[in-house]
Amino acid sequence: xxxxxxxxxxxxxxxxxxxxxxxxxxxxxxxxxxxxxxxxxxxxxxxxxxxxxxxxxxxxxxxxxxxxxxxxxxxxxxxxxxxxxxxxxxxxxxxxxxxxxxxxxxxxxxxxxxxxxxxxxxxxxxxxxxxxxxxxxxxxxxxxxxxxxxxxxxxxxxxxxxxxxxxxxxxxxxxxxxxxxxxxxxxxxxxxxxxxxxxxxxxxxxxxxxxxxxxxxxxxxxxxxxxxxxxxxxxxxxxxxxxxxxxxxxxxxxxxxxxxxxxxxxxxxxxxxxxxxxxxxxxxxxxxxxxxxxxxxxxxxxxxxxxxxxxxxxxxxxxxxxxxxxxxxxxxxxxxxxxxxxxxxxxxxxxxxxxxxxxxxxxxxxxxxxxxxxxxxxxxxxxxxxxxxxxxxxxxxxxxxxxxxxxxxxxxxxxxxxxxxxxxxxxxxxxxxxxxxxxxxxxxxxxxxxxxxxxxxxxxxxxxxxxxxxxxxxxxxxxxxxxxxxxxxxxxx
Amino acid sequence: xxxxxxxxxxxxxxxxxxxxxxxxxxxxxxxxxxxxxxxxxxxxxxxxxxxxxxxxxxxxxxxxxxxxxxxxxxxxxxxxxxxxxxxxxxxxxxxxxxxxxxxxxxxxxxxxxxxxxxxxxxxxxxxxxxxxxxxxxxxxxxxxxxxxxxxxxxxxxxxxxxxxxxxxxxxxxxxxxxxxxxxxxxxxxxxxxxxxxxxxxxxxxxxxxxxxxxxxxxxxxxxxxxxxxxxxxxxxxxxxxxxxxxxxxxxxxxxxxxxxxxxxxxxxxxxxxxxxxxxxxxxxxxxxxxxxxxxxxxxxxxxxxxxxxxxxxxxxxxxxxxxxxxxxxxxxxxxxxxxxxxxxxxxxxxxxxxxxxxxxxxxxxxxxxxxxxxxxxxxxxxxxxxxxxxxxxxxxxxxxxxxxxxxxxxxxxxxxxxxxxxxxxxxxxxxxxxxxxxxxxxxxxxxxxxxxxxxxxxxxxxxxxxxxxxxxxxxxxxxxxxxxxxxxxxxxx
Numbered sequence: 012x013x014x015x016x017x018x019x020x021x022x023x024x025x026x027x028x029x030x031x032x033x034x035x036x037x038x039x040x041x042x043x044x045x046x047x048x049x050x051x052x053x054x055x056x057x058x059x060x061x062x063x064x065x066x067x068x069x070x071x072x073x074x075x076x077x078x079x080x081x082x083x084x085x086x087x088x089x090x091x092x093x094x095x096x097x098x099x100x101x102x103x104x105x106x107x108x109x110x111x112x113x114x115x116x117x118x119x120x121x122x123x124x125x126x127x128x129x130x131x132x133x134x135x136x137x138x139x140x141x142x143x144x145x146x147x148x149x150x151x152x153x154x155x156x157x158x159x160x161x162x163x164x165x166x167x168x169x170x171x172x173x174x175x176x177x178x179x180x181x182x183x184x185x186x187x188x189x190x191x192x193x194x195x196x197x198x199x200x201x202x203x204x205x206x207x208x209x210x211x212x213x214x215x216x217x218x219x220x221x222x223x224x225x226x227x228x229x230x231x232x233x234x235x236x237x238x239x240x241x242x243x244x245x246x247x248x249x250x251x252x253x254x255x256x257x258x259x260x261x262x263x264x265x266x267x268x269x270x271x272x273x274x275x276x277x278x279x280x281x282x283x284x285x286x287x288x289x290x291x292x293x294x295x296x297x298x299x300x301x302x303x304x305x306x307x308x309x310x311x312x313x314x315x316x317x318x319x320x321x322x323x324x325x326x327x328x329x330x331x332x333x334x335x336x337x338x339x340x341x342x343x344x345x346x347x348x349x350x351x352x353x354x355x356x357x358x359x360x361x362x363x364x365x366x367x368x369x370x371x372x373x374x375x376x377x378x379x380x381x382x383x384x385x386x387x388x389x390x391x392x393x394x395x396x397x398x399x400x401x402x403x404x405x406x407x408x409x410x411x412x413x414x415x416x417x418x419x420x421x422x423x424x425x426x427x428x429x430x431x432x433x434x435x436x437x438x439x440x441x442x443x444x445x446x447x448x449x450x451x452x453x454x455x456x457x458x459x460x461x462x463x464x465x466x467x468x469x470x471x472x473x474x475x476x477x478x479x480x481x482x483x484x485x486x487x488x489x490x491x492x493x494x495x496x497x498x499x500x501x502x503x504x
Numbered sequence: 505x506x507x508x509x510x511x512x513x514x515x516x517x518x519x520x521x522x523x524x525x526x527x528x529x530x531x532x533x534x535x536x537x538x539x540x541x542x543x544x545x546x547x548x549x550x551x552x553x554x555x556x557x558x559x560x561x562x563x564x565x566x567x568x569x570x571x572x573x574x575x576x577x578x579x580x581x582x583x584x585x586x587x588x589x590x591x592x593x594x595x596x597x598x599x600x601x602x603x604x605x606x607x608x609x610x611x612x613x614x615x616x617x618x619x620x621x622x623x624x625x626x627x628x629x630x631x632x633x634x635x636x637x638x639x640x641x642x643x644x645x646x647x648x649x650x651x652x653x654x655x656x657x658x659x660x661x662x663x664x665x666x667x668x669x670x671x672x673x674x675x676x677x678x679x680x681x682x683x684x685x686x687x688x689x690x691x692x693x694x695x696x697x698x699x700x701x702x703x704x705x706x707x708x709x710x711x712x713x714x715x716x717x718x719x720x721x722x723x724x725x726x727x728x729x730x731x732x733x734x735x736x737x738x739x740x741x742x743x744x745x746x747x748x749x750x751x752x753x754x755x756x757x758x759x760x761x762x763x764x765x766x767x768x769x770x771x772x773x774x775x776x777x778x779x780x781x782x783x784x785x786x787x788x789x790x791x792x793x794x795x796x797x798x799x800x801x802x803x804x805x806x807x808x809x810x811x812x813x814x815x816x817x818x819x820x821x822x823x824x825x826x827x828x829x830x831x832x833x834x835x836x837x838x839x840x841x842x843x844x845x846x847x848x849x850x851x852x853x854x855x856x857x858x859x860x861x862x863x864x865x866x867x868x869x870x871x872x873x874x875x876x877x878x879x880x881x882x883x884x885x886x887x888x889x890x891x892x893x894x895x896x897x898x899x900x901x902x903x904x905x906x907x908x909x910x911x912x913x914x915x916x917x918x919x920x921x922x923x924x925x926x927x928x929x930x931x932x933x934x935x936x937x938x939x940x941x942x943x944x945x946x947x948x949x950x951x952x953x954x955x956x957x958x959x960x961x962x963x964x965x966x967x968x969x970x971x972x973x974x975x976x977x978x979x980x981x982x983x984x985x986x987x988x989x990x991x992x993x994x995x996x997x
Contacts, residue, residue: 053569102597
C-alpha cells in the first residue's frame with residue numbers, strides 16, 4: 012500500500028496529497044473545490060469534534076443551529092465583513108428546475124427566481140446576530156454562549172484537501188456579553204481552549220498570538236490565533252478567536268437593558284476551527300511511510316495481526332487475540348483484530364503504517380509458546396518482543412500509548428523551536444526564509460504598508476504578535492524604523 | 505411561562521407552534537422556510553443523534569461526508585429521482601458578489617456565473633453513487649456501509665417548524681451490496697433500527713410497513729417506513745428506508761467484479777430520519793402545560809428547586825441539593841439545581857413543566873427536618889412526598905425515570921390502538937376520518953388511480969401496507985374491486 016508514497020524531502024506537496032488519498036482520508040469530488048471526507052478520515056474528525064465539544068460545554072457553551080442561507084442584505088450590514096467575504100460567496104438565485112421545452116434536458120426554471128439572492132454561509136455572524144436581536148433584551152439574557160457545528164462555503168480558486176476547500180466543516184462559536192472585558196476574556200479563553208486541544212490531543216505545539224490589523228477577521232476588532240509549524244517549514248493557522256467589539260451589535264441593533272436601567276450595545280465574540288485541523292494533524296507528524304496519528308485521536312489505537320499458516324493456527328491465535336482485545340477494550344482502548352485471509356501480514360503491516368495506527372501487535376505461534384507478543388510503535392518505527400509473564404498487558408499498552416502521545420508532541424515541539432529563528436537584518440530574514448523556512452522572529456515598524464511590502468518581497472506574512480513576546484527595542488527589518496518588540500513571520504498555508 | 509399556551513382541543517396547530525417557540529425549541533428565521541434550532545431544542549436533537557449514531561455503528565456503518573453541492577447533470581441522471589426533486593431545488597448560479605457601479609449596494613457579479621449550475625443537495629444519492637463508482641471495483645469492496653449527518657434543502661412553500669422546513673438536518677445512510685437479497689435485508693434492518701429507536705427512546709409506537717408505488721421515494725424500488733400517530737389523529741412518517749435496486753448503480757455505472765469473475769451492477773439502499781422526529785416527539789406526548797419528554801431523550805432529567813426564604817435558608821438547602829446532585833450524576837442522570845433568585849418557585853415549576861423535565865424535586869426547610877423530598881412527575885402531573893429513611897434516592901429516581909418512560913410509551917401505544925379503526929364501506933371510511941381521525945384500516949384495489957381518487961375525496965393517503973397485515977379477502981372501499989388485505993390510510997403531516 013505505502014509503495015510509491017512520494018518522499019517528503021522530494022516533493023512535500025505531492026507527498027501530502029497522495030497521503031491524504033491513500034490513507035483513505037479524503038478525496039476531491041466532482042464539484043470543483045469540494046471534498047469527500049472518507050470514512051477513515053471522518054472517524055478522525057469525529058474524535059476531534061467529540062473532544063472539542065466536551066471542552067466547549069465545560070466552558071459553558073451550548074450548541075444550536077442557524078440557517079445555511081443568508082439574505083444578501085444581511086451579509087452587507089457590516090461593512091468590512093461584506094468586503095472580506097464578497098469575493099468568495101456562493102449565491103442561490105433560483106429555487107426550482109424544470110424540463111426544457113424540447114424535453115431533452117433539465118434547466119433552471121427562470122420563473123422561480125428569488126426576490127432576494129441568498130448567500131450560502133461563509134460564516135454566520137450576520138444571521139446569528141440578526142437572531143440575537145430577538146433573544147437579548149436585558150442583562151439577564153447575557154452572556155449568551157452558543158456554538159454551532161456546520162458546513163460553510165467560501166468559493167476558492169486554488170484548493171487543497173482539508174487545507175483549503177470551497178466547502179468545509181467547522182464549528183463557530185458566537186457569544187454575546189454585557190461588558191467589553193467579559194467579551195475579551197471569552198475571546199482569550201477560547202484561544203486557550205484551542206491551544207490546549209492542539210497540544211494535548213493533536214500533539215501539536217502552537218504559538219498563541221494576536222493578528223495584525225491587516226490579517227484580522229473581516230468585522231473583528233481583534234483576532235487571536237494559534238499558529239503551528241509544519242514539517243516543510245510553513246506555518247499553518249490552526250484556529251482563530253475574534254473579539255468583535257460592538258460591530259455586529261451595531262449592525263443588527265442588538266441592545267440590552269443594563270442592571271442600572273440604561274440601554275447599551277452588546278459586546279460580541281466569535282471563534283472557530285475547521286477540517287483544516289485535519290491538514291495540520293497530517294502534515295505535522297506523518298512520515299514517508301504514511302500517517303502518524305497521536306493516540307488520543309487515532310480511531311484505531313492498537314491493531315493485532317496474526318502471523319499464521321493455515322486455518323488451525325489462525326483459530327488458536329484468534330482465541331488469544333480475542334482475549335487481548337477484551338482486556339484492552341475494557342480499558343477504553345480501541346483495538347482491531349485484522350484476521351482477513353485475503354492479505355499477507357507484510358501487506359497489513361504497511362497498511363496500518365500508512366493509516367497511522369499507533370501500536371501494532373503481531374501474534375504468531377511462537378508467541379503463544381513463549382507467552383510473548385511483538386509490539387511495534389508507529390511513531391518510532393521500532394519493535395520489541397514483550398514477555399507477558401508478570402506483565403499486565405492493558406497497563407503496558409496504556410503506558411505505551413501515553414509515551415507515544417508525548418513523544419509525538421516532544422518531537423513536534425523541538426521541531427517548532429528549531430524552526431523559530433531571530434532575524435535582525437533584511438538579508439538574514441530572506442536567507443532564513445529561503446534556506447531554512449519556519450518562523451522568523453523579527454522587528455517590524457507596525458505599519459500595514461511595510462507588512463504588505465514584506466509580503467510582496469518575501470511571500471512571508473506576519474503570523475501573529477506572540478502573546479508572550481518580550482518588550483525589546485529594535486529596528487524594522489525592512490524600513491529600519493523603531494519597533495518595541497518582535498513579531499512572527501512565516502510563509503504559510 | 506405556560507400561561508396562555510393554547511389548548512390542544514381548541515387549536516392543535518396553534519398549540520404546536522406556540523409550544524415549539526415558548527419551550528425554546530426552535531423559531532422561524534429571516535430566511536423563508538428555514539428555522540433556527542435553539543439551544544434547548546438542539547440539545548434534544550443531540551440526544552437523538554447520539555443514540556442513533558450508536559445504533560448505526562453497532563450495525564456496521566461508518567460516517568463520512570459528501571459535498572453540499574450537486575452538479576445539475578448528476579441530479580438528472582436517474583429519471584424518476586430528478587422528477588421527484590426538480591420542483592424544490594435551491595440552485596447556485598454564481599460565486600461572487602461585488603459593489604454596484606454607484607457603490608451604494610452589493611450585487612451578484614454577473615461575470616461570476618458558474619458553467620454548470622449547482623443544486624444544494626435535497627438528498628445525496630447522486631453525488632454519493634458518483635463517488636461509489638470509484639470506491640467499488642470488486643466484491644471485496646462490498647458491502648459498503650456509510651452514513652452521513654448533514655443538512656439538506658428542499659424548497660417548501662408551506663413550512664412548519666421541524667415538520668416541514670426548507671432546510672433540515674438529517675442523517676442519510678447509503679449502502680452498496682453484492683446481492684439483491686443482502687440489500688433488501690439491509691433496508692429492512694434499518695427500518696427496524698428506526699422502529700426500535702422510536703419505541704425505546706422516543707416512547708413512540710410505530711407501524712412498520714411498505715409504501716405504495718405512488719408514495720415511494722423518487723428512485724427507489726421499494727420504500728419501507730415507520731408511521732406514527734399524533735394526538736390530533738393525523739399520521740406522521742417518522743423514517744424511511746429505501747431499497748434502490750440497481751437504479752443508481754445503473755445511472756452512475758457502478759459495477760463490481762464478482763467472486764465468480766463476472767461483472768455486475770451493485771445493489772443499493774438509502775435510509776434517513778430528520779429533525780422531523782423532533783416534531784413527532786413534541787406532538788405525540790406533550791399536553792396543555794407544555795412538553796412531555798421521555799426521560800431517555802430529556803436533556804435535563806431531574807430539576808431540583810429550592811423553596812426558601814432568605815439567603816441563610818438557601819445556603820442550607822444548597823448543601824442538601826448538591827449532595828443529591830452528586831449522587832444522581834454519579835449514576836449518569838442529568839440533573840439541574842435551579843437556585844436563581846430572580847424567579848419564584850411557582851414560576852420555575854411552570855417553566856420546567858413547559859420544558860418537559862420528567863422529574864421535579866422541590867426541597868424546603870421542612871424536608872430537611874423530615875428527611876423528605878417532594879417529587880413531581882411531568883407525565884402524570886402528580887406529586888408525592890418521599891421519606892428518605894431507608895431509601896436509596898438514586899435507585900428510586902432511576903426506577904421512576906424508567907416508569908415514566910414506560911408510562912409515556914404505554915399511553916401513546918393505547919392511543920395509537922384506539923385510533924386505528926377498520927372501515928368496510930366508503931361511508932364508514934369517511935365518517936371515521938371526519939369524526940375520529942387516526943389510522944383507517946381498509947381494503948384497496950391496488951391501483952394508483954384509486955389511491956389518488958381516495959386522496960382527492962378524503963385527503964387521506966395510504967400511509968403504508970403494514971408488514972404484519974393478515975391475508976384477508978375484501979372489497980376496495982371506493983371501487984368494490986377485490987383486495988387481498990387491508991392497508992393503512994390516514995390524513996398525515
